[in-house]
Amino acid sequence: MTAWGLAWRTLVHNPARACLAIGGVAVIGALLFDMLLLSRGLLVSFRDLLDTAGYDVRVVANEGSPIHRAPLDGAPALADAIRRLPGVERVALLRTGNAMAMTPGHENTAAGVTLIGSTESAMSGAWDIVKGEPLPATVAAGQPTPLIVSTKLAELLGVGPGSPLRLRVSLGGGASALPALDCRVAGVGTFQFEAEDFYTVATTMAGFAAAQGAPESEGDADLVLVASAPGVGPEAAARAIAALRPDVRVYSNAQVVEQFNARAFTYFRQISVVLSSMTLVFAFLLVATLLTMSVNQRLGEVAALRALGFPRRRIAANLLCESALLVGVGGAAALPLGGALAVVLDRILRGMPGLPERLHFFVFEPRTMVLHAALLAATGFLAALYPVWLAARLPIAATLRREIVS
Amino acid sequence: MLSSHRARSAAFVTSLLLAAAFPLLSAPAVSDLPTVLVSRQLAERGKLHVGDTATFANDASGANATRFRVAGIYEPTPDPMRFTSPRIEARLHLPDLQAMTASRDDPASGESVRALNIRLADPGDADAFATAVGARVPGIFARPTTRARDGSDPFVVLERFHLAVAIVTVIGSTAFLLALMVMRSEERRETVGIIRLLGVSQRFVLLVVLAEGVLIAAAGAVFGVLVALAAEGGVNQFFQWRYDTTLVFVRVSARIALQSVALAAPLGIVAGLVGSWTLLRRDIVTLVRR
Amino acid sequence: MTGTAPIVEGRDLTRVFPMPAGAVTALGHVSIRIAAGEHVAITGPSGCGKSTLLHLLGCVDRPTGGSLFFEGRDTGALSESDRSRIRLNRIGFVFQRFFLLPMLTAWENVELPQAEAGASKSDRRARTRELLEYVGLTGRIDHRPSQLSGGEMQRVAIARALANRPALLLADEPTGELDEATGEQIADLFDRVHADGTAIVVVTHNPVVAARAGRRLAMKSGMVVAG
Numbered sequence: 001m002t003a004w005g006l007a008w009r010t011l012v013h014n015p016a017r018a019c020l021a022i023g024g025v026a027v028i029g030a031l032l033f034d035m036l037l038l039s040r041g042l043l044v045s046f047r048d049l050l051d052t053a054g055y056d057v058r059v060v061a062n063e064g065s066p067i068h069r070a071p072l073d074g075a076p077a078l079a080d081a082i083r084r085l086p087g088v089e090r091v092a093l094l095r096t097g098n099a100m101a102m103t104p105g106h107e108n109t110a111a112g113v114t115l116i117g118s119t120e121s122a123m124s125g126a127w128d129i130v131k132g133e134p135l136p137a138t139v140a141a142g143q144p145t146p147l148i149v150s151t152k153l154a155e156l157l158g159v160g161p162g163s164p165l166r167l168r169v170s171l172g173g174g175a176s177a178l179p180a181l182d183c184r185v186a187g188v189g190t191f192q193f194e195a196e197d198f199y200t201v202a203t204t205m206a207g208f209a210a211a212q213g214a215p216e217s218e219g220d221a222d223l224v225l226v227a228s229a230p231g232v233g234p235e236a237a238a239r240a241i242a243a244l245r246p247d248v249r250v251y252s253n254a255q256v257v258e259q260f261n262a263r264a265f266t267y268f269r270q271i272s273v274v275l276s277s278m279t280l281v282f283a284f285l286l287v288a289t290l291l292t293m294s295v296n297q298r299l300g301e302v303a304a305l306r307a308l309g310f311p312r313r314r315i316a317a318n319l320l321c322e323s324a325l326l327v328g329v330g331g332a333a334a335l336p337l338g339g340a341l342a343v344v345l346d347r348i349l350r351g352m353p354g355l356p357e358r359l360h361f362f363v364f365e366p367r368t369m370v371l372h373a374a375l376l377a378a379t380g381f382l383a384a385l386y387p388v389w390l391a392a393r394l395p396i397a398a399t400l401r402r403e404i405v406s
Numbered sequence: 407m408l409s410s411h412r413a414r415s416a417a418f419v420t421s422l423l424l425a426a427a428f429p430l431l432s433a434p435a436v437s438d439l440p441t442v443l444v445s446r447q448l449a450e451r452g453k454l455h456v457g458d459t460a461t462f463a464n465d466a467s468g469a470n471a472t473r474f475r476v477a478g479i480y481e482p483t484p485d486p487m488r489f490t491s492p493r494i495e496a497r498l499h500l501p502d503l504q505a506m507t508a509s510r511d512d513p514a515s516g517e518s519v520r521a522l523n524i525r526l527a528d529p530g531d532a533d534a535f536a537t538a539v540g541a542r543v544p545g546i547f548a549r550p551t552t553r554a555r556d557g558s559d560p561f562v563v564l565e566r567f568h569l570a571v572a573i574v575t576v577i578g579s580t581a582f583l584l585a586l587m588v589m590r591s592e593e594r595r596e597t598v599g600i601i602r603l604l605g606v607s608q609r610f611v612l613l614v615v616l617a618e619g620v621l622i623a624a625a626g627a628v629f630g631v632l633v634a635l636a637a638e639g640g641v642n643q644f645f646q647w648r649y650d651t652t653l654v655f656v657r658v659s660a661r662i663a664l665q666s667v668a669l670a671a672p673l674g675i676v677a678g679l680v681g682s683w684t685l686l687r688r689d690i691v692t693l694v695r696r
Numbered sequence: 697m698t699g700t701a702p703i704v705e706g707r708d709l710t711r712v713f714p715m716p717a718g719a720v721t722a723l724g725h726v727s728i729r730i731a732a733g734e735h736v737a738i739t740g741p742s743g744c745g746k747s748t749l750l751h752l753l754g755c756v757d758r759p760t761g762g763s764l765f766f767e768g769r770d771t772g773a774l775s776e777s778d779r780s781r782i783r784l785n786r787i788g789f790v791f792q793r794f795f796l797l798p799m800l801t802a803w804e805n806v807e808l809p810q811a812e813a814g815a816s817k818s819d820r821r822a823r824t825r826e827l828l829e830y831v832g833l834t835g836r837i838d839h840r841p842s843q844l845s846g847g848e849m850q851r852v853a854i855a856r857a858l859a860n861r862p863a864l865l866l867a868d869e870p871t872g873e874l875d876e877a878t879g880e881q882i883a884d885l886f887d888r889v890h891a892d893g894t895a896i897v898v899v900t901h902n903p904v905v906a907a908r909a910g911r912r913l914a915m916k917s918g919m920v921v922a923g
Contacts, residue, residue, distance in 0.1 A: 001800070001808055001811055002811075006797075006799075006808075009799040012799070013798060013799035014588075014592075016585075016588055016684070017588050020581050020582070020584045021581070021585045023581040024578050024579070024580075024581035024582035026578075027574060027577050027578030027581060028575070028578040030574070031571065031574050031575065262490075263490050263491060264490070266490045270645065270648065274644075279575075282575070282578075282579070286579070286582040289582075289586065290582065290589075293586060293589050297589065300793065300795055301798075303795075304789070304791060304795030306780070306783075307754065307783060307789045308788075308809055309781065309782070309783035309784025309809065309812070309813075309860075310780065310784070310809075310812055311776075311780040311781075311784075312776065312777075312780070314812060341574060345567060345570055345571075348563065348567050348570055349563060349567055351563045351566070353560070395757075396751075396756045397748070397757035400747075400751070400756070400791065400868075401747060403795075404791075404792050404869075
């Protein structure tokens with residue numbers, strides 16, 4: 001019988017003990033798996049979210065941050081200049097603000113929305129139309145401002161394509177004295193960056209300016225989105241734009257991700273390192289204790305095997321195989337358990353305000369499984385070292401004598 | 407001739423000295439410079455000490471730079487919302503900051519601020535005051551500084567997250583604890599069988615197991631709290647070093663310690679009883695049989 | 697003692713156990729020769745050093761003084777792995793408490809040392825069947841130790857000890873936990889083993905078992921006093 005066979009028989013000989021131990025490893029292993037997912041999850045999710053918008057370079061004013069943006073000076077001219085660069089495929093201007101949206105006659109049931117103005121009629125990746133039409137390229141004079149509303153807002157206000165809607169922009173603060181703007185829902189869509197407890201509305205730049213009561217500000221923007229040409233890449237495009245206008249800040253998606261990694265995500269990375277380490281220490285202590293107690297219970301058997309001529313390495317191999325089985329079976333069970341736990345933990349963390357609905361803290365990557373397996377294997381090996389040392393070094397004659405006397 | 411030569415030399419040296427002294431005479435003395443307080447982190451990075459002069463500018467090119475005298479170095483109040491950002495900051499007198507950051511194109515910029523901190527005569531009026539100000543002055547946000555601990559507070563979310571992790575850890579360790587208790591009971595199988603053979607009742611054996619469980623569980627729970635206190639120091643030291651902050655990240659309060667003991671002790675006792683149940687439910691012959 | 701070369705020879709063997717209350721000399725200056733095919737019984741009161749001597753003869757323990765030769769080799773000069781190999785291939789051990797592996801069947805317990813010695817699967821199968829027939833347990837091959845009586849467990853233990861055809865069988869109180877009738881059965885089995893050419897040294901309190909031996913050594917206070 002091989003060491004694996006003997007180890008397996010040893011485990012199944014005490015099914016209750018084995019099930020509890022494997023269950024314990026599975027639960028702790030699930031936690032370890034989730035902490036490993038957490039260490040990169042937000043980063044991977046955020047990068048995916050940025051990339052799905054279809055633009056890989058962002059231009060903002062020198063003041064502010066990628067999130068809290070100040071208006072860009074000469075945005076239309078800047079956009080034109082960027083369009084003419086050889087490494088650029090597509091350019092869009094964006095501006096954002098806050099507004100209250102309400103159906104006519106129901107001003108007291110208004111919903112707070114994030115208002116997006118865009119030069120692009122359809123920003124596939126930023127929002128996807130599920131009903132109705134994209135924003136028209138031009139709007140005839142006197143026509144209501146066209147809007148794309150999010151599916152959640154459409155459901156809340158009971159509107160659909162063609163429905164009238166009124167918007168009152170907030171220029172900061174709780175009260176707004178601006179008149180409401182009459183609009184029309186052109187389409188209903190899903191917005192990639194919409195947070196769970198937020199609603200989003202997109203409109204044309206002219207519509208945005210009109211809603212602000214400043215039609216002359218139609219050319220203003222606080223964000224320029226650039227899609228680099230295939231073969232050129234975002235880094236080269238970003239360098240070209242920075243050379244064009246040194247007074248603005250240019251970020252490739254990778255640089256935005258890196259900034260968030262250094263600022264916002266670092267806490268979760270650190271906490272995942274701390275919790276992963278503690279989980280591993282925990283697993284090590286528990287498996288080592290279990291194996292040590294198991295060896296102490298079987299000292300007579302071990303001494304008898306040694307007396308029969310089984311060498312130390314065979315005894316050690318038996319114990320290492322037992323540890324490997326315990327940690328291996330438990331570790332395998334930890335994966336589906338960890339997946340389920342990740343859903344729960346992700347839901348908890350996504351309770352933070354203002355997070356895009358599509359942003360997740362726990363994102364599966366195959367490398368995480370490999371790392372998880374490697375860490376558990378190392379822990380199982382280390383946890384077996386002391387009981388192996390105990391069993392391999394026990395004095396045979398003294399142990400036999402003690403077992404007989406006891 | 408010599409005297410005229412000497413006189414001309416003296417005049418030349420004097421004028422040289424005067425010329426050299428002119429910039430010093432016209433520059434403000436260090437004590438006349440406006441003062442600034444710098445954060446400890448900025449002082450370390452810029453190798454600044456109290457009394458040094460430092461130049462600040464609102465522009466990366468250094469245009470319109472202003473010299474200040476470092477009047478003091480302060481430890482920034484740790485901000486849990488910003489602990490990942492290095493606290494490279496300085497505090498200026500408001501007029502100095504306004505003078506430095508004013509835009510020539512915007513005459514009002516020299517009189518603008520981004521925020522006003524208000525201390526009310528009655529802090530209980532904060533909500534009403536904020537609402538009233540927001541309603542009367544469009545374009546500003548007014549909010550109390552106290553946090554509403556509702557579900558959307560990031561720290562409430564983090565608390566829930568850590569609680570979930572703690573629950574999972576307790577479940578995992580309970581499984582192990584039960585396994586160890588089952589093993590312990592198996593070790594004592596013969597002893598319990600012999601005791602039962604001698605006529606001792608199951609109830610008495612159970613009481614002994616219970617008493618042992620209470621002692622071990624209580625001792626273990628207290629030991630666990632001590633380990634937590636030691637770990638508290640280690641975790642805080644690590645994060646304070648990592649983020650160069652004095653923020654306290656982990657605090658084992660009396661309430662938390664008592665909660666831990668209240669959870670661990672009964673778990674230990676129940677685990678002991680469950681382990682012993684696997685023994686006591688067997689008949690005496692099975693217990694003593696090898 | 698016959699004139700043939702000894703299987704195992706101990707010269708001036710001493711074994712001292714350091715204890716907190718003071719060193720204990722379990723064996724003092726004992727010399728012994730066991731010839732091939734010999735059947736020796738070692739008797740004496742509890743604590744006289746019988747098991748200690750057996751452990752030294754079986755290369756399970758090392759003497760504090762003196763030397764032990766197994767088939768002419770000085771075991772003191774051997775490494776632990778060499779001593780393990782001797783125990784696996786040349787010595788069989790039978791214990792008072794059987795020490796069968798509880799998770800394995802009778803068949804698997806007997807097969808285990810053969811697998812460790814590198815025997816092929818077919819050889820193991822044949823040998824295990826032969827041994828279990830030899831000890832009269834062909835009907836219990838798939839039973840675990842918990843399903844066997846004391847006598848049956850000891851017979852499985854004897855079969856296991858004979859698995860690799862040892863030159864020497866050492867038995868430490870083999871009937872210590874058995875009733876008289878079962879003890880007789882075990883003694884009969886030892887007679888068969890001895891008749892087949894295996895040298896046997898048995899430590900025993902049982903006069904029936906001791907009477908079957910060709911030579912009896914009496915021990916007292918760590919020394920051989922007779923035999």
